[in-house]
Amino acid sequence: xxxxxxxxxxxxxxxxxxxxxxxxxxxxxxxxxxxxxxxxxxxxxxxxxxxxxxxxxxxxxxxxxxxxxxxxxxxxxxxxxxxxxxxxxxxxxxxxxxxxxxxxxxxxxxxxxxxxxxxxxxxxxxxxxxxxxxxxxxxxxxxxxxxxxxxxxxxxxxxxxxxxxxxxxxxxxxxxxxxxxxxxxxxxxxxxxxxxxxxxxxxxxxxxxxxxxxxxxxxxxxxxxxxxxxxxxxxxxxxxxxxxxxxxxxxxxxxxxxxxxxxxxxxxxxxxxxxxxxxxxxxxxxxxxxxxxxxxxxxxxxxxxxxxxxxxxxxxxxxxxxxxxxxxxxxxxxxxxxxxxxxxxxxxxxxxxxxxxxxxxxxxxxxxxxxxxxxxxxxxxxxxxxxxxxxxxxxxxxxxxxxxxxxxxxxxxxxxxxxxxxxxxxxxxxxxxxxxxxxxxxxxxxxxxxxxxxxxxxxxxxxxxxxxxxxxxxxxxxxxxxxxxxxxxxxxxxxxxxxxxxxx
Numbered sequence: 001x002x003x004x005x006x007x008x009x010x011x012x013x014x015x016x017x018x019x020x021x022x023x024x025x026x027x028x029x030x031x032x033x034x035x036x037x038x039x040x041x042x043x044x045x046x047x048x049x050x051x052x053x054x055x056x057x058x059x060x061x062x063x064x065x066x067x068x069x070x071x072x073x074x075x076x077x078x079x080x081x082x083x084x085x086x087x088x089x090x091x092x093x094x095x096x097x098x099x100x101x102x103x104x105x106x107x108x109x110x111x112x113x114x115x116x117x118x119x120x121x122x123x124x125x126x127x128x129x130x131x132x133x134x135x136x137x138x139x140x141x142x143x144x145x146x147x148x149x150x151x152x153x154x155x156x157x158x159x160x161x162x163x164x165x166x167x168x169x170x171x172x173x174x175x176x177x178x179x180x181x182x183x184x185x186x187x188x189x190x191x192x193x194x195x196x197x198x199x200x201x202x203x204x205x206x207x208x209x210x211x212x213x214x215x216x217x218x219x220x221x222x223x224x225x226x227x228x229x230x231x232x233x234x235x236x237x238x239x240x241x242x243x244x245x246x247x248x249x250x251x252x253x254x255x256x257x258x259x260x261x262x263x264x265x266x267x268x269x270x271x272x273x274x275x276x277x278x279x280x281x282x283x284x285x286x287x288x289x290x291x292x293x294x295x296x297x298x299x300x301x302x303x304x305x306x307x308x309x310x311x312x313x314x315x316x317x318x319x320x321x322x323x324x325x326x327x328x329x330x331x332x333x334x335x336x337x338x339x340x341x342x343x344x345x346x347x348x349x350x351x352x353x354x355x356x357x358x359x360x361x362x363x364x365x366x367x368x369x370x371x372x373x374x375x376x377x378x379x380x381x382x383x384x385x386x387x388x389x390x391x392x393x394x395x396x397x398x399x400x401x402x403x404x405x406x407x408x409x410x411x412x413x414x415x416x417x418x419x420x421x422x423x424x425x426x427x428x429x430x431x432x433x434x435x436x437x438x439x440x441x442x443x444x445x446x447x448x449x450x451x452x453x454x455x456x457x458x459x460x461x462x463x464x465x466x467x468x469x470x471x472x473x474x475x476x477x478x479x480x481x482x483x484x485x486x487x488x489x490x491x492x493x494x495x496x497x498x499x500x501x502x503x504x
Contacts, residue, residue: 039082043112044099045089046178047073047123049170067091067125073098073179077121082108085115116175123179125170169231183261185231192245193308194271194288195224201246205230208240223306224288234260245270267337269310276301276314284331285309294318298347300325305332305366311376313340319347324354326361326387327378330399333366338374338406345379346387355380355413356394358387358422364397364429371404371436378410385413386422388452389440393422400429400459405436412443412475415453417485423452430459435466441473445486448472448504455488465496473504 047067069091076086083105089098108115170181195201199220206213218226226245238252250268258264273290274283282300285291287307294315295301301316303309316327327344328336346357359378362368368390370376378389389410392398401419415423418440420431431449438449445453449472450461461482463470472481481503483491495501 039104039107040101041082041085041087041104041108041112041115042099043075043087043089043102043116044095044097045073045075045116045175046097047091047125048178048180050172050180050182067093067096069093071098071125074124075102075116075121075179076123077116077119080104080115080119080121081110082106082115085121117177120174122173123171123175123181124184125181184234185260186234186236186258186262186264187229188232188258188264188266189229190227190243191265191267192226192250192270193224193267194269194290195220195226195246197222197224199224201226202244203228204242204244206242207236208242223308225308232258234258243268273312276316300329301327302329302331303334303336305334308335308337310337310339310372311342311374314342314344316344319345324348324356326357326393327359328361330360330362330366330368332363333368334362335369335371336360336376338370338372338376338408340374342374343377346385346393348385355385355387356396356422358389358391358393358396358398358416359410360390361387361392361396362399362401364399366399367402367429368399369402369404370406370408372406375407376409378408380411380413380416385443386416386424388412388416388420388422388428389418391417391420391422391428392426395425396422397427397456398429401431403433403436403438405434407437409439411441412446412448412452414443415445415485416443417446417450417452418442418448418472420447420449420458421451421455421485423485424454425456426452427456428458430462432462432464433467433470434464435468437468438470439473440471442475442478442481442485444475445477446475447478447480447483447485448474450480450483450491450493451485451488453477453486453488455485457489458484458491460492460494462494463496463499463501465498467499467501469500469502471502471504 071091073089075089078084085102085104087100087102089100091098102112169185171184172179172181197220200217201220202215203218203226204213204215218228220226232241235257238256239254241252243250243252248270250270269288269290271288271290273292274285275293276291276295277293279295279299280297284302284304285307286304290310290312291314292312295318298319319327324347327346344359346355346359348355359380380387386394389412390401393416398421410418412418421428423446428451440448442448451458474481478485483493
């Protein structure tokens with residue numbers, strides 16, 4: 001196993017390796033445990049990055065780790081004039097160099113510069129603030145001769161801090177008047193929901209060939225969400241890794257290669273999926289739940305206040321007559337995460353023709369956030385529906401709507417907006433679209449995004465330049481594709497420059 005693979009494995013099992021490192025009386029790389037078998041050699045080296053960057057703090061614009069006080073450089077080599085050697089050097093922001101002591105296997109009278117130049121040593125950066133250790137073990141000569149063993153252990157990054165890039169392994173495998181480092185691993189930043197609040201959970205992330213990795217405890221926040229970051233080998237495949245949280249296996253992407261120097265954000269739920277086809281009573285989904293399947297009976301689906309719920313291949317289109325309520329009702333602040341293909345519409349009244357409610361409803365004063373990589377089709381299914389695709393209904397006010405991502409198609413009913421308010425007295429809070437591919441179509445006299453006919457009003461509509469595309473189509477008789485419907489008060493609309501927006 002090469003040194004970089006050893007280092008990457010060590011990130012996942014610091015407890016085991018630390019025990020090993022302290023078990024040998026021949027441990028001579030730690031300066032606090034120098035024995036007669038090791039020889040100390042002071043050394044100062046210059047370190048740059050292969051991309052030309054030099055000493056600096058974390059660079060927000062390039063999202064790359066650069067050098068800061070407290071960073072350490074682990075140096076090691078075999079077959080040098082001094083035998084095998086290893087040591088840890090610390091960065092000095094005043095000099096811009098790494099200095100410290102390397103321990104050599106054999107006594108050596110030359111300079112450190114000459115020793116490094118005569119070999120092809122490797123070096124790895126240990127960012128400030130992370131647990132690490134190194135050691136050099138020199139065994140008695142025997143059948144296989146003397147050998148050197150080195151390890152670097154690094155704890156999980158327990159929070160997704162702004163400088164999560166500091167979890168990156170930066171390495172070089174040659175020396176020429178200094179070391180030129182480059183990233184050696186990718187970083188995967190996990191968000192796991194559906195756990196108990198304020199509780200320590202055991203997280204185990206390991207490759208399929210390592211059966212001795214040690215779980216790391218991560219404490220969840222008040223909503224039952226755990227966040228942490230791990231390192232993966234350059235061009236590693238998720239198929240060769242597994243993740244468990246409190247003993248629950250978490251699905252990872254299939255056949256996904258990662259690249260060194262890149263960060264991958266991944267959100268998952270540890271809660272089991274709820275199959276809608278099995279429900280026979282009204283159901284309130286809690287934080288971290290996954291809803292899936294086709295609703296097969298007249299059941300009212302609600303989202304608990306403050307909950308983040310995943311919709312995964314959901315079909316709520318079969319509520320039928322005498323069940324005039326939204327397809328999904330958000331009882332308070334809610335986040336819907338889209339996976340797969342989802343379709344939602346409301347029930348209809350006892351005539352089989354009218355629907356006063358939207359497909360997805362958010363109560364006034366609260367915020368509905370929609371995100372994820374999946375698709376959502378939200379519409380009304382009656383002959384003369386009065387509800388929006390996402391928002392309010394006939395004289396039924398709704399709260400704020402935020403769309404961060406997803407492929408979303410929203411169709412408003414009679415006099416109702418695709419995204420926004422229903423008609424005749426309805427109103428809606430702010431509508432903010434930060435990302436995603438959005439197609440919103442208003443019903444007669446209603447805007448695609450905004451208000452319906454004779455609505456009271458809507459809050460401000462904001463569309464950011466970060467969207468993939470937004471297409472808003474007004475209904476017959478509506479003055480606006482984005483904004484107010486017929487005979488409704490004017491609405492403030494802010495579309496950022498460069499936003500890909502089409503108004504029909």
